[in-house]
Amino acid sequence: MPPRVLTGDTPTGQLHLGHYVGSVRRRVEIQHTHECYFLLANMHAFTTRAEKPDEIRRDTLAIVRDYLAMGIDPVKSAIFLQTEVPAISELTYLFAMLLPFNRVMRNPTLKDEIKVKNLGENYSFGFPLYAVGQTADILAFRAHSVPVGEDQVPHIELTREVARRFNQMYCGISDQAEDDDHEKLGGVFPVPRADVGPIGRLVGTDGKNKMSKSLGNAIYITDTLKDIKKKLAGLYTGRQTMTEPGDVKNALFDYVRAFVADPHRVAELERRYAAGDNIGDGHVKAEVADAIDALLQPMRERRAKYENDDALILDILKDGCRRANAICEETLSRAKDAARLKFFDRVIGYR
Numbered sequence: 001m002p003p004r005v006l007t008g009d010t011p012t013g014q015l016h017l018g019h020y021v022g023s024v025r026r027r028v029e030i031q032h033t034h035e036c037y038f039l040l041a042n043m044h045a046f047t048t049r050a051e052k053p054d055e056i057r058r059d060t061l062a063i064v065r066d067y068l069a070m071g072i073d074p075v076k077s078a079i080f081l082q083t084e085v086p087a088i089s090e091l092t093y094l095f096a097m098l099l100p101f102n103r104v105m106r107n108p109t110l111k112d113e114i115k116v117k118n119l120g121e122n123y124s125f126g127f128p129l130y131a132v133g134q135t136a137d138i139l140a141f142r143a144h145s146v147p148v149g150e151d152q153v154p155h156i157e158l159t160r161e162v163a164r165r166f167n168q169m170y171c172g173i174s175d176q177a178e179d180d181d182h183e184k185l186g187g188v189f190p191v192p193r194a195d196v197g198p199i200g201r202l203v204g205t206d207g208k209n210k211m212s213k214s215l216g217n218a219i220y221i222t223d224t225l226k227d228i229k230k231k232l233a234g235l236y237t238g239r240q241t242m243t244e245p246g247d248v249k250n251a252l253f254d255y256v257r258a259f260v261a262d263p264h265r266v267a268e269l270e271r272r273y274a275a276g277d278n279i280g281d282g283h284v285k286a287e288v289a290d291a292i293d294a295l296l297q298p299m300r301e302r303r304a305k306y307e308n309d310d311a312l313i314l315d316i317l318k319d320g321c322r323r324a325n326a327i328c329e330e331t332l333s334r335a336k337d338a339a340r341l342k343f344f345d346r347v348i349g350y351r
């Protein structure tokens, strides 16, 4: 059996370059060798955007278009809606009982989001619950691997804890068992691993925070060369002249390394910048803008083909939901059996 993969995106906006380098690029590679499920976390989008259901719906469809544009093949990979897979919500409730409240609130990614998204003291009860929900997203598929950016690692750690606890509590797995042996020994859930690629955190065009849909510091795949140049122009490095030695650890050079395709050219730019060898930030930015534009051009063309075809996108989602439910219903049935909650068999279907 090929290893199973689950990952996804929250429809709080369209996909940006951070998503591509942090997760989607990897998904496009492994869809040929792994059994892949890609989730649109449209329920979790309500944690910060409940008053904007139309926007969530619009962005949900937009992300499917972004996936197709970036090279995800909906025949190979199932693309589905979190809200149409009831087993995920049911497991969320069950897993919430297995986790101390304090443990959930200790999650550094949640704390960080509360701060950078200015959620203050009045975030919804559902906001921290989404971290528990994410453990259910992953475990409902009994996924082995989760391709994500660095910010998601604490969520995967929580998921690993839930899997171990459930297997120990209800499947008789010893607390001495190796993580990789849980399934083999009769645990319902494998203990999944985060698959973080070489660029786990692409910085935003503010030069500070992670590139993020919610922070207005993102380059989207629909951006034109002009948009890209304008966004990069705002990236402040503090460097004043073409002869001042520059710091190649700055955000601009993160972009050079992420997007300039030729490694010899990257090395040359780094050398000249560090030496202050007659190279301005403007030169570097222009080269980065062209490199990003070359990456995005075929994506924009592919995306345009799906622009007005909602029916096609909905067909892809319905097919993905059917495939997702097939596996998640099986997982839920096994989990309910283990936790003595199973009384009847059931079937979920769509018309």
Ligand code: ATP
Pocket (backbone or CB within 6 Å): 008, 009, 010, 011, 012, 018, 019, 021, 022, 023, 147, 148, 149, 150, 151, 152, 199, 200, 201, 202, 203, 204, 210, 211, 212, 213, 214, 215
């Ligand atoms: P939001 O601001 O609403 O949290 P986001 O931009 O952080 O949105 P998510 O939907 O939370 O996007 O993340 C989807 C996936 O993309 C996750 O695996 C996440 O780690 C990855 N990702 C998001 N931003 C980046 C980034 N800047 N660099 C690398 N990976 C990223």
Ligand code: MG
Pocket (backbone or CB within 6 Å): 212
């Ligand atoms: Mg995020």
